[in-house]
Amino acid sequence: MYIPTFDDVIAAHERIRPYIHRTPVLTSSYLNDLTGAELFFKCENFQKAGAFKVRGACNAVFGLAEDKLARGVATHSSGNHALSLSYAAGRRGIACNVVMPRTAPQAKKDAVRGYGGVIVECEPSTSSREAVFAEMVAKSGADFVHPYNDPRVIAGQATCSRELMEQVEGLDAVIAPIGGGGMISGTCLTVSNTAPTVKIYAAEPEQADDAYRSFKAGHIIADDAPVTVADGLKVPLKDLTWHFVKNHVTDILTASEDEIIEAMKTTWKRMKIVIEPSCAVPLATILKNPDVFRGRRVGVIITGGNVDLDTLPWMKG
C-alpha cells in the first residue's frame, strides 16, 4: 500500500490546475449567527462536473503514462466519481468505461454519457458488478481508478483543502463529509503537513455511521447497504482511507436524516447555493454540537451540487 505524501499533492495540483476551478469560499452572516462560529464554505459544488471528485479523477488521468493511454480508464460508480472520470478522460481524449447498475437513474446515465463516458451495465448486486467489472477490465486493459482507495485520487482531493488553507487564514478546524473517506483522507494529508494544529472533523449520517463505528472500534467496520438521503456517503472505508482517518481525524460527528435535510434546505435558502444532501451533513453536525465549534474559524467543505431537482428530499412523502 503506497501512502501518498504532500509532495504528491503539490505535483497533483500542478498537473490538474488547467482542468479544474479554484472554487470560491463563501460565508454567511446568518449561519455564523446561528452557529456562533465563523464558517468558511469551500464551494466544490461550483467545481467542474459539479463535485470535488474531478480533482482526484484528473490527477489519475493526467498522470497516466503514455503507454497506458490507448487502453483508457475504468471505474464502477453511479455517482460523482463516474461523472468526474468521464470528464477527465474526455479532456485527455482517452476512453472511460463505467460499470453501473442497469437500475441506476436515467439522469445519471445521461450525465456520464454527456461527458463522453461509456456505460457497461450490470445487475444491481455487488457480485454482478464485480464480475462485469473484472470482465471489462480484462478485455480492455483499462486502468482502474477507484473512487477513493487510490493514492492518486487522495492526492488529487487533497488539493481542495490546500486551496482552502490558502484562501482563509487562521482556521481552527476543517470539517468534511465522510463516506469512503477520499475527501477526508486528502484533507488529513494537506492539514497534517501544512497546519498540524488544525483540527479535522468528519461528518456522517447516523444511518450510515460505519466510519464513526470504525473510528470508535479501532478497525474498519463496513455496512452492507445503509439507507440515507446522503447517497454519496454509503460506501465503506478501505485500507488507505482508514490509514488517514485513524491517524489524523480529531473526531467523527453524526446527524439524523431530518437534521441533514433541514441543514440542506437552510443552506439553499440562506446561501442561495445548490448543494447535495451529503454536503449538508457537516452543517447539520455543527448545529448539533455548538460547543465544539463556537468561537472557532471553521472550514466547511461543500463537496458537490449534483442533485435531482425534480425530487428534493424535503418534498418527499
Place this chain on the structure above:
Amino acid sequence: MYIPTFDDVIAAHERIRPYIHRTPVLTSSYLNDLTGAELFFKCENFQKAGAFKVRGACNAVFGLAEDKLARGVATHSSGNHALSLSYAAGRRGIACNVVMPRTAPQAKKDAVRGYGGVIVECEPSTSSREAVFAEMVAKSGADFVHPYNDPRVIAGQATCSRELMEQVEGLDAVIAPIGGGGMISGTCLTVSNTAPTVKIYAAEPEQADDAYRSFKAGHIIADDAPVTVADGLKVPLKDLTWHFVKNHVTDILTASEDEIIEAMKTTWKRMKIVIEPSCAVPLATILKNPDVFRGRRVGVIITGGNVDLDTLPWMKG
C-alpha cells in the same frame, strides 16, 4: 422630477458600501457553449437580504437627514423591496412600516419581520393598499421609499452595474430583467455615463410585457394584473424609470413562461445557484435570440434568490 446623475451613483456607492456585499461574477462554460456568447453573471442572489434591492433601499435609508430619522421609512411591497428596506432600516436603527395585503404568503411576512420591519395589513386591492398606506404615512410621517420610481433607489441600483463593469473588462452588452424598471434604470445610468457604446437589453415575460409594449409605442402602457411566474416583474414603468428606458435601452426582449422556467432550472442545475424566476428571464431571452448575443461578452444581472423552496415552478401542476 429629479433625474439622478452619475455623481449620485458614486455618492450612493460610498454610502452603502458598509451594508452591502460586492457580489461575485460567475461564469459557466456549459452556458457559454449553449449560447455561443461569453456570459458573466453578476450574482445579486448572494446580496444582503437576497436581492439587489438592498442597494437602493440602503441608499435611501442612509441618505436620510437626521431630522427625519425619528419618523422612519415606509413602503408598500410584498417582495424584495420590503425585505431590503426592513434590512436597511434595521441597520440604521429606525422604524420601517410595510403595507402588505393580508393574503400575502406567511413566509414573506415572516421574512420582513425577521429583518425588523412592521407589517400593516391591507385588503388585496389597489384601492385598499393606497388608502391604508396614505393613512399610515399621515399618522407616522414616515419617509416613503418607492420600490423603483425614486431617484435615491435608482442611484443605489446603479451601483450593481458599476461593480460589474469594474469586475469584467470589455463587455459588449448588459442584460437585466425589467419590471418597474429600477434595475434597468440604474444600469442605464451607469453604462451611459461610463461605457456608452455598451448595449443595454431588458428582458421581460411575454405574459407581463407592458414595458415591451411601452417601448414600441413610445409611451407608458400599464397592465392591470398580469400573471407570470416571474412575480417580481409584474409592476408597471413609472415616469422616472420610463425616462431611462426610453433614452438608453437598446431593446426589450421577451420570453414565454415555459422558457423562463426552463432557463431557471438550467441555471440551478448547471451553475448550482438558487435564483428567482425573474432572474431567469434574461437567460431565456438570450437562448431565444442567439444571433443578438453570439460572440459577444454579455453581463447578465442575476437580481435575486428569494424563492419558496417548497413550491418550485417546474413541480407545479
